[in-house]
Amino acid sequence: MLAPVPGYINAKAFTEAGELCEQVFQSYKYASDPVMAETLTYLHTCCVNGYPVPKAFSSIEDIEKQAYYYGSIYSSQKRNDIKAAPVPSKTVTSGFFTANCKNKIYDWIEKTKPESWKSSVSSVPESAILPHVHQRMLLIHDDFDLNLQDALNVLDRIKKNIATEKETTISDWKNFELYIRCDEAEATPILDTALSYFTENNEIKSSADFSLIKIYLIDEAKRSADYLFARHPLFYPLTLPKRNANEIEKVQNMHLVIFSDNPDHNYAKWLIKEAFWTLPRLCEKINTKISLISPHASEIADSILLDCPGLADFSYHVNRNKSYADTDNESKNIQIDDIPFPEIWYQDTSFSSRSILNTLKDISSSNDYLYFVVDSVSDVGSIKLATRIRELTIRKSVLDGRINSYSKKNFIIAVHCTDPDYAGLSKDLIIPKETEHANKWFNNYNFIPFASIADLYSWDQLNGGVIEEISQCVHLQYCQSSQQKDACYENLKSYFERLYNRDSSFSAAVSMPYRLFEAGITPTPDWSSWDIQDPDAWWNPETRSHMAETYLEKLTDTSVTDAKNEHPSFHQDLVEQLAKYEQMRWCCYQLTRGWLPVEPSQVLQYINSGVSRHTLQIAKLHPCICSWNDLKTLQEILSDEAKREICTSKNIDTLSKEELIPLLNPKFAKYFSYEKDYSYFQKLNYENIEKTADILTNQWHTDQAF
Structure with missing residues (x-):
């Protein structure tokens, strides 16, 4: 042809x-x-x-x-230099940044900062804070406890400055940003408490310009997992065209396989936890599975289940052929009929014996859609193991006579590379024995590097970049904020006031490609032309704008409009499908943060006996971790409880809404529905789904809110 x-x-x-x-x-x-x-x-x-x-x-x-x-002319898409070339930010702002130490991270930030920004290093960072100017305070020491202590010193100094300096107000600090390299789970409760003390000053709290200091936590393991699954989505293998009907019938699982011998278990733990709530749910109606292959698998499993007891019901040990739920007294036997929870399999395997090869062969022989992640003891070790995986998958294709249908896209392989030089070279890795560059499909390993310093600490990525913008939009939508600057400014206070709000919104932002996938939308009309190696494939402004338009076209029923022909209606079946997806994702997300479901009857018992909502927050018990239909049941029970103890000589059903509402039990009044419309909890998801296009295109302009 x-x-x-x-x-x-x-x-x-x-x-x-x-x-x-x-x-x-x-x-x-x-x-x-x-x-x-x-x-x-x-x-x-x-x-x-x-x-x-x-x-x-x-x-x-x-x-x-x-x-x-496809290798038309060999050329790296990002670089031609052997070593990584940091690109300075093009932001037009100017200001100062101060770090609490000088290390590789500092060097990279220094090389990627805008030319108009000045830098300094101070072991006493609170002494370097400056009001009235743009300033980034970067606490990036390898000692996370030191970073947290420095953060408390900085917040304390700012509060005292506002209290003692008559010419200084809280508004003078609205352009101050505090970045803390830390373990997010450990740092969050300390910082939330510190921020609550920070606002105790009535003068600060009553100020018209009141704004909390903008704090960004950089948990490298968590953020690396989030960036990987957001920029290189797990569902990519599902978008590849099917060859024949027999193959479709054979494939049973979307299978994430993590190989890790990294002594820092946090990377493997976060990869598992973030995959648990990002793996696709509804599309294709397939099963989802996570496998951890590691010499530390048992130890990692025990650590995850200590933090997240709700995952026990879905966790299994290969070597023992046993479910962790059988031995976990914390397990709640979670059974939510409309959520296809992923299975998590842990397998203890030595990386210094042939057993790892046998494990690889077994996995490669399956008919699963495979997405590999390699998290080894070093960058070079990760690359070595990743090449072995690619070697084995190609060898099996050759020996099985399937080489004509093999493609480097069939098996996704992500590689943990912290060093930007190794990360860049691994992306374009070639066959050592070949004399020419990658002009043939088998001359390119097609690796996806993740966790690089360049990804985490380049100037424009420090606060989370475009995903952070989307995260703030999610929060503003949840707060039902208008898109006016003053309203955004006001509502973003709660975003920075409680770091839980940020994590919850950030997870929703990370999941945006998955929501769009559930709606049948990808960056290009022909899914095969989306490049899995491109970290911006889903996130550049032009693509997001295009996907937002496509989303609205799918969601909008133009045949139904309001009386003024201004606001088109939505296809409710699609809205409900995506709202159900969001409920699934949120439930799985909550389980990975240590929350457990609680029955509505128990909630009534707790609240009526004097247990406050605050206590349930401490206990991490949430009645909304349930099926889509049970959300209605929950509200109906709470609504009935609101009027249960009303004493009246009349039949309660004869009271008007105006007569009834003042008599309601205030503990449950907000859930009461006189019309018996029990969609209070579901509406939160409906509204979020309907505003997805605005969220994608940042209609709240969060980068300008401050």
Whole structure:
């Protein structure tokens, strides 16, 4: 089919050539990389010369990027230098940043800061704080306890400055940002308490310009997992075209496989916990599974279940062939009928024996959709193990006679690389024995590096970048804030006042690609042209704007409008489907934060006996960790309880709404529905789903709110 294309191009018959190239690309998804590279190179030439860009691509540049991806002409998409080249931020602001130590992290921040920002290092960071100016205080020492202590010193100094300096007010600190490298779970309760003391000063609290200091926690293990699953979504294998009906029937699991011998268990733990609530739920109706292969598997499992007892029912030990729920007295036997919880399998395996090869063979022989993550003792060790995984998967394809249908995209392999140099080189790793660069599909390992200093500590990523913007929008939507600057400013106070609010909103932001996937939306109309290696594939402004438009088109029923023809209605079946997805995701997220479900009858008992909501928060018991339909049941029970003890000579059912409401039990009054509409809890999800397009495109302009 491609044979006549060069002749057409030489004859300037770009329409004929373009049609052939488009047909090849659409019809032969599993052609070898050289064929796809040749096809896209020709197609690019045709489009440059007037042939319409096919719907599978967003632009001519997108075709060129895909041609590079298939090895048309070897060129790294991000760099040509051997060592990583830090790129300074282009932000137009100016200010000062102060770090509490000088290390590799400081060096990288220094190289990526805007040229207009000045830097300094101080072992007593509270002495370097400056009011009235943009300032970032970076507590990045390897000693996390020291960072937390420095943070408390900084907050204490600012509070005292406001209390004693007549010319200084809280508004003078609204451009002050505090970054703390820490273990988030350990630091959060201490900082939340410190912030509550910070606002005890009535003068601060009553100020019209009252704003809490903006605090960003950098938990490297947690943030690395979040960035990996947000930028390189777990559902990618599900978007690959199916070859035949038999293959579809054989595949049973979307399977995340984590190989880890890292002595810092936090990375493996966060990968498991964040995958538990990001793995796709509804699409494809497949099972989801997480496997940890590690010499420390038992120890990691015990640590996770200590923090998250609700995961015991879904956790299994391969070597013992036993469920952890059988021996876990904390387990609540969680059974929520409409949530397909992922299974978590732990397998103790030595990385210094042949047992790891046998484990790899067993996994590769399955018909699962596989997404590998390698978290080894060192960057070089991670790369070595990742190459072994790619080697084995290709070898099996060759020996099984499936090499014609093999693609480097079949098995995703993410590699833990902290050093930016190793991370960059691993992304473009080549075969040592080959004499030419990656112009053949088997000459590119197609690794996805994660946890690099460049990802975590480049200037524009310090606060979370675009995901942080989306996170703030999620919070503002939840607060039902208008999109006016003053309203955003006011409502973001609670975002920074309680760090739990930030984690909850940040998780919702991370899950945005998964929500869109549930709605059948990806960055490009043709899913195969989305590059899994591209960390910005889902997050660049143009793509988010395009996906927001597509989302609204899917969600909106233009045949139904209000009387003024201003506000189109929504397709309620799709809204409900996505609202159910969000309820599933939130329930799984809550379990990974240590929360457990509690029956509505128990809630009534607790509250009526004097147990406050605050106590249930400490105990981490939440009645909304339940099925979608049970949310209505929960409100109905609470609504009935609100009127249960009303004493009246009349039949209670004859009272009007105005007569009844003042008589309600105040502990349950907000859940009462006179009309018996029990959608109070469900509406929170409905409203969030309906505002997804605004969230994606940052209609609250959170970067300008301060």
